[in-house]
Amino acid sequence: MASFVQKLIGISVFASMPFGDALAAEFAIQGLSKPLEKNLEYYLMPLAEVRADSLSVSQLSKLVKSALNPYGYYHSQLSVRRGENDLIMLDVDAGEVMLVAKSNVVVSGEANNDQDFIELVNQAQLKQGQPLLHSEYDTLKRNLISLAQQKGYLDGHFIESSLEVMPSLNQANVNLHFSSGSRYQFGDLSVPISGIEPARIEAIRTFKWGDDFDTLKLSQYQSDLYGTGWFRRVIVKADFEEISNSQEVPIEVLAEPNSRNIVQVGGGYSTDLGLRASLNWTKPWYNARGHSFEAQAYASKPEQSLLLGYKIPTQNVLTDYYGIQFESKHVDYRDTSSFFNDLLFEKHWQLDSDWQSTMHVRYLQENYRQASENNESQLLLPGVTFSLLDRKNDQLEVNHRHVYSLEYSDPNFFSDSRLLRIEGNSVLSWDISEKHKFHFRSNVGINVADTLSDIPSSLRFFAGGDGNLRGYGYESISPRDENGDLTGARYMFTAGLEYQYQVYRQLWLGAFYDVGDAFNDNVDWKSGTGLSLIWNSKYVPVKVDFAYGLDAPQGDQFRVHFSLGTQF
Incomplete structure (x- = not known):
């Protein structure tokens, strides 16, 4: 050996x-x-x-x-x-390994038919004929106690627990008898006196009075309360000292209300938009019913916007709510000059554990110049959106994100033109191993209208830039008029693949390939490739793409895309 x-x-x-x-x-x-x-x-x-x-x-x-x-x-x-x-x-x-001769593991009491206890015992490597592992015996004892505390078998204890080792026979006997007793239930819920109505706090809870006790439900309730934004700190605890004879566990919520006003200042830089700054003013709880308000100002050289939003929660505060939003935006970039006001009324609700749906109606009024076309447009656009966002544990990266939407306007309903608009965006990220990642993203846009003039500038499609097609200038790809100016497109499709390798700690090196086009009738595929350098900083990820446009005009093939902020 x-x-x-x-x-x-x-x-x-x-x-x-x-x-x-x-x-x-x-x-x-x-x-x-x-x-x-x-x-x-x-x-x-x-x-x-x-x-x-x-x-x-x-x-x-x-x-x-x-x-x-x-x-x-x-x-x-x-x-x-x-x-x-x-x-x-x-x-x-080492000699011959000792085997388990007899394994007597018993769970009595109400947990006898509890599936979680049955699986825990079955998964333990202490069955007859298996090699003896002291760690398995100790682990099973700890897990039985832990599971009993989690699921409300608060009187659980061992009637017998012994490990008989017989070296002369090279055999061992396992004897474990755990008595769970009866299962306790959730009792009365005590909520704090704060700026939020107690009924709103109670409506979020993940359990009802009389339900079987489970600490996982307490943890989820605490997480959901914090997710509302109403509280700076939240603790949901079981008051075991006040348990009644009916075996009901009282639950107490300890919470510190959030600030009535939160102001955040942000900034960043990208080669596409240059320096950008934002100012965000939020009222996490505007009134006792949990309504919230947000105002956001954004400015970069090509784009400036002001957004106001008001949120009205319904029964399920986290996922179901009404929203009113107004945005005023000015864009002056390349062959586009646009100023629009967008008023939106929406209703959000959760479809299942992953997908969220939004029904909305928005009124868009826009004055724009696109290439040589000057126009004014107003559209009433009812629509629906389906979205999913799954972040990784560190919250700086996305496992996958999908947003699909459909909107329609008609001249018979306060609109200047008939338009059917479909958009779909997907981002997927796979951690192949600790040092290897693979990313995919796609963007699809479809405008169905009689003429391009029926589509206002802000709803037309442009491709190019670090967001979809690297190796090309930001929104530099679309059909052109007789003067060579960008007109915007009815359709767009882009897709990108990227492989990343961890060089050292937060430093990653990537290789990518993008393909796509923004077009009206005939598609002319354009592609770009290159290398990426990524620093996954704990606070602000930094990414530099060294891209080469394989179909870019001569002398304009090489571009560097620099961005600060969340990656895939």
Whole structure:
């Protein structure tokens, strides 16, 4: 069997030892599997400052047995050889592993038919004929107690718990009898006196009075309360000291209201939009019914906007609500000059655990110049949106995001033109391993109208830039008129693939390929490729794309896209 040397000791302390004194021992271990070897190394660590010539074979043999017994090896044999430079070679024969002869694991009481307890017992590696692992026995005991506390079996205890080891027979017997007692229920809920109506706080709870007690539901309730934005701090706790004879656990909510006004200032930079700044004013709870208000101002060289929003929660505060939103925006970039006002009325609700739906009606009034076309448009656009957003644990990256929407306007309903508009955007991210990631994104846009003039500038499609087609200027791709000016397009499709590799800690290197076009009748696919450098900072991710437009005009193929903010 191959041997290897693991230095545990070997540091000579010449400053404190006379020259010629014996040195601390070094050990070479052979004959053991990796887990057994690692555990033996751990047991040998206390000998770090013991002289090699003071270690006896019996002392080392006891350490070996102590290291191997928890893995079911009770008949190990040790051969010790001493080499030069105080090297001690340990040749270990683990012997035959001890097997479980009898396994008597019983759960009595109301938890006897609880599926979680049944699965916990079945998953334990303590069945008859399996190798004995002391850690499995200890883990099962801890997990039974923990699961009982989580699910409200508050009187649960062990009637019997023993592990009988018989080295002479190389067998072990496992005896565990856990009595769960009866399951407790949720009792009265006590909510704090704050600026929010108590009924609103109670409506969010994940349990009802009389439901079976479960600490996971308490944790979810606490998370949901914090997610409303109404509170700066929230604690939801079970008051075990006030449990009644009816075995009902009172629940208390401790909460500190959030500030009535929150102001945030932000900024960033990208090669597409240049410097950008934002000012956000939020009232997380405008009144006792939990209504909220938000005002957002945004400015960059090509775009400036002001957005006002008012949110009216319904029964399910987190996912179901009405919204009123007004946005005024000015755009002056390339061959586009546009000023529009957009008034939106919407209703949000949760479809299932993942997807959210929005029904809306918006009124869009726009004055614009697109290429040589000057026009004014007003549209009443009812529509529906389906969306999903799943973030990774660190919240800086997205696992996947999907947004699909449909809108329609008609001249018979306060609109200048008939328009059917469909949009779809998807982003997916796969962590292949700790050092490898793969990303995919796609953007689809469809405008169905009689003529391009029936579509206001803000609803036309443009491609190009770090958001969809790298290697090309921001929104530089669309059909052009006879003067060579961009007119915007009826349709758009772009897709991108990117592979990223972790070079060092937060520093990643990527390679990408994008393809797409914005077009009216005939598609002319354009593609770009290149390398990315990403710094996944804890606070503000930074990304630089060195892109080459494979179909870009001569002399304009190479571009650098720089951005600060959340990646995929």
